[in-house]
Amino acid sequence: MDIKDNTLRGKQLLIMFAILAVINIISGVFNFYQNNVLTKYIDGEYDDDFIELLDSVSMIVGFMYLICFILTIIFFIRWFRRAYGNLIRLNINMEYEESGAVWGYFIPFVNWVRPIKTMKEIYLKLQDTLKNYDTNFIVNTDTSFIVAWWIVYLLNGLVGNYASRVMNRATDVEGFIEANNIYILSDFIDIISISLAVILVMKISKLELTLKNSDTSLSVIDQIGIKYE
Numbered sequence: 001m002d003i004k005d006n007t008l009r010g011k012q013l014l015i016m017f018a019i020l021a022v023i024n025i026i027s028g029v030f031n032f033y034q035n036n037v038l039t040k041y042i043d044g045e046y047d048d049d050f051i052e053l054l055d056s057v058s059m060i061v062g063f064m065y066l067i068c069f070i071l072t073i074i075f076f077i078r079w080f081r082r083a084y085g086n087l088i089r090l091n092i093n094m095e096y097e098e099s100g101a102v103w104g105y106f107i108p109f110v111n112w113v114r115p116i117k118t119m120k121e122i123y124l125k126l127q128d129t130l131k132n133y134d135t136n137f138i139v140n141t142d143t144s145f146i147v148a149w150w151i152v153y154l155l156n157g158l159v160g161n162y163a164s165r166v167m168n169r170a171t172d173v174e175g176f177i178e179a180n181n182i183y184i185l186s187d188f189i190d191i192i193s194i195s196l197a198v199i200l201v202m203k204i205s206k207l208e209l210t211l212k213n214s215d216t217s218l219s220v221i222d223q224i225g226i227k228y229e
Contacts, residue, residue, distance in 0.1 A: 004086065005212070009079040010205040014198060016072040021194045023065050028187035030061055031180040038173050038180075076197075077102060083122050083204060092125055116150040119200070126207040133214050145203070149196035156189040 034054050037046055085098040096104070096118060104114030120143045127139045163186050167179035 004082055006079060006082045006086065006208050007205065007212075009075070009082055010201055010208075013072075013075045013079045013201055016068070016075045017194050017198050017201075020065075020068050020072050021191055023061070023068055024187045024190045024194070027061050027065060028184050030058065031184050031187070034058065035177050035180045038177050042173055077105065079201065080105075080119075080122075083208065084118060086208075087122065087125055087129070090129065092129060094125070095121060112154070116146060119146050119150075123204055123207070126204065126211060130207065130211055130214065145196065145199055149193065149200050152189060152193045152196055156186060156193050159189055160186045 037050070037054060040046055041051055081098060081102050084094065084096075084101045088094050088098055094101075096114075101114070101118045103110075104118060105111050107114075123143060123146065124139075124141065127137070130137045131139050159182065163179055163182035166182055167176070170176045170179050
C-alpha cells in the first residue's frame with residue numbers, strides 16, 4: 001500500500017494558479033487596450049494593419065491561456081486524486097472510490113455537484129482524522145469557502161461561454177467591443193476563482209502536512225510520504 005506525499009503536487013498547483021492569474025491580468029489589460037484602439041479606429045485614428053496586428057496578439061494570448069488552463073486542470077486533478085486517495089489508503093470511509101471522485105469532474109451533470117461534495121469530504125475528514133489523534137485539535141466545519149470557490153468557478157465558465165458566443169456573432173467593431181467587455185468581466189471573475197482555489201489548496205495542504213507530521217504510533221498517519229515496502 002502506498003501512502004504518498006502531496007506537498008510537491010500542492011506547490012506545483014499553486015505555481016500554475018499564479019501563472020494562470022498573470023495571464024488573466026494580461027488578457028484583461030490587453031482587451032481593455034484593444035477596445036480603446038477599436039473605438040479610435042472608428043474615428044480613423046488607426047489603420048487596418050494595426051487592427052490585424054492586435055488580432056494576432058489576441059490569438060497568441062488566448063492560446064497561452066488555453067495551454068495554461070489545460071495544464072492547471074492536469075495539475076489540479078493530480079493533487080486532488082492524491083489527497084482523496086490518501087484518505088482511502090488510511091482506511092477512512094469515503095463516499096466514492098478514488099477513480100469515482102476524479103471522474104466526478106468530467107461526467108456531464110455529475111460534474112456540477114460531485115466536485116464540491118468530494119472537496120468538502122476531504123476537508124472535513126482530514127480534520128476528523130486529526131481529531132482522533134489529537135483531542136485538542138479544533139474541527140472547523142465551515143465549508144463556505146469551498147461553496148464560494150465552486151460557484152465562482154461555474155459562473156466564470158458561463159460568462160466565458162457567453163463571451164465566446166458574442167464574439168462569434170460579432171460582425172462589426174461595436175460587436176467586437178461588446179465581446180471584449182464580457183471577456184474582461186470573465187478575466188476578473190477568473191482571478192477571483194483562482195484566488196478562492198488557492199485558499200482551498202492551502203487549507204487542505206496545511207491539514208495534510210499536520211496529518212503527516214502527527215506523532216503517533218497508533219496509526220500510519222506519520223508514514224504519509226513513505227512508500228511501504
